[in-house]
Amino acid sequence: MRQVAILGIGQTKIDEHWGLSLREIGGDAALAAMHEAGVDKVEALFVGNMLSPLISAQNQLGTYFSDWIGLWGQESVKVEAACASGAAALRAGLMAVAAGDIDSALVVGVEKMSDKSGHDITAALATAADADYEVEQGVSFVGLNALIMRRYMHEYGWKHADFAPFSINAHANAMHNPFARLHQKINTEQFEKSAMVATPINLLDASPTGDGAAAVVLVPAEKVISLNGKPRITVAGSASSTDSIAVHSRKDPLFLSAGHESAKRAYAMANVEPKDIDVFELHDAFSIMSALSLEACGFAERGQGVRLGLDNEIHPQGRVPICTRGGLKARGHPVGATGMYQIVEVVQQLRGECDKTQVEGARIGMTQNIGGSGATILTHILKAE
């Protein structure tokens, strides 16, 4: 496999963009990445998206965006793995460049959610779960995560307030990210008093959705000559793994086996261990997922993920910095785009562009993007050289 580098990044602010269409949001991030990479064409476009058929009555997003940004004639395709669609698109682009069939790929994660609301969005997000055996029973996506969180609290004896540091850290870091959806600090009292969504998940355990897109340009690493003093960022590890789609079918619903397996493979591919990871953008769609992801990736023992927050280890200068740009919780979670925001943010960290939330001396960063309630999980490791 050829080594692949990330040459340019682009992202849009996550928000309810009433005045912008799906086309414009994805196009803006795509063109920003190409502009930063200094290229005016690429050989292929890989789009990560989950909801456009349901929200925008639009399929074939690869070609839809190729058309919009003027890449006629090039290869284009959409990749979908629920909320892991972004990372899945990155991996598809990575494989094509690594295989040597193409010498450049644009990868865009994009979601436009604000054109629907209420029940429509709840139903659309529930398509990540098992339609026949979960959704048919009336459970929503947040409801499934609530069942997992409640069981975790019961099994390991944690209180709801013990999860507060995850959300507080995410909100504090988002204050310094102009692309984040939420810019408001929160404290433990606010966290505890927030409106209930699905017990025990309240509003401050849950990430806000939104409209947004993030993109990168991939090229063979050997072709990267000049970077104007910036380090060369390579994709050193990439892996994807799955568990059962329905939570009730898992051997252990409190262990992200697909997160563990994909992290293990990505560590092996990048030849690193958890202790080598300087920054970790994890998938905190709900606070419980922060704990489970930290445990699955070897940063905490089973049932002890929350301790990293309580011990103050997750902030940018901590031992395991997570959600340094706000995470899903405060940067926002435009579902099919999220995995690409994580990649863009790790690139920013490895380049030293994160100002007040910069992890000092960061050289190796990791992302973990979760589809469904743990069903599809991709782990990527980036290295600065």
Next chain:
Amino acid sequence: MRQVAILGIGQTKIDEHWGLSLREIGGDAALAAMHEAGVDKVEALFVGNMLSPLISAQNQLGTYFSDWIGLWGQESVKVEAACASGAAALRAGLMAVAAGDIDSALVVGVEKMSDKSGHDITAALATAADADYEVEQGVSFVGLNALIMRRYMHEYGWKHADFAPFSINAHANAMHNPFARLHQKINTEQFEKSAMVATPINLLDASPTGDGAAAVVLVPAEKVISLNGKPRITVAGSASSTDSIAVHSRKDPLFLSAGHESAKRAYAMANVEPKDIDVFELHDAFSIMSALSLEACGFAERGQGVRLGLDNEIHPQGRVPICTRGGLKARGHPVGATGMYQIVEVVQQLRGECDKTQVEGARIGMTQNIGGSGATILTHILKAE
């Protein structure tokens, strides 16, 4: 790039399978391919599908099927490019095996359409077109193809009856394919008198949709040792290209530029020319698309594609055999699965398993799978060794 071989194939009969779910249909084809390949696990699953979010309220099909057929822990992803989703999934699997990151991939194209009908299906299929600039005007997907066919007839002076040989050939060949949806011979008179759908496209110009799935197992070619006397089938050429998503934005709506470009690249990769192709499974969703695909791929001059049918060259013993298993017209068109049916059928031809519609001595076969009305087109070339 490593050379990749197709080790096993599987398919289900295309029909309205009221008693079978999306899960079962895709699972049956997947397991059939694995059984024929003699493997009980693969490292990754690539699923091509267009409509499951809209028809079955189910996303994340990669993991959905991995779960169903017992591939927990392996990589899984869905790929979507409208009606070209099947070939797009094959190409994604091909790149991953060619890159060397994995040593086996299962690729499944699947669609379950009969759970919706009437307007719901028309609206779902229209998501392949441009939601903002085509569908918003009230045009349906068959309507767009009708506009193209009418313009072609006007521009080149063909009558509707001149397209009859495409449908007659497809129906005749499907008589010998147990997996085909339609088993009825038709003649020119029936073709001309068939009920109108969208002038000039009538019922016998149009392919029937349906429920179905087709699958293959991909492995590095060097790992294929024994095949019980069957030839080794390799993916010698693979390319994808795009045009504008909206028909009205094309430089020339009567030329499949993405078909031309992807065929050109696939020919170059496989080191062959049109005259070397022994069998060509093209995308006859509507009879006009047979003509345009033949022209785009170099089998006929511009505006002369219909002549191949009139000159009796497209049957299995003709100069350019097409739709030898019934094509979309009579085998059926379960949209996201179609590209994989084409691949499976070319494998059958190259193995000499096609009985009365066998192309004698077929060694090189080609497929062309079209997404939208020419927006995304993939061409694959398979070789028997």
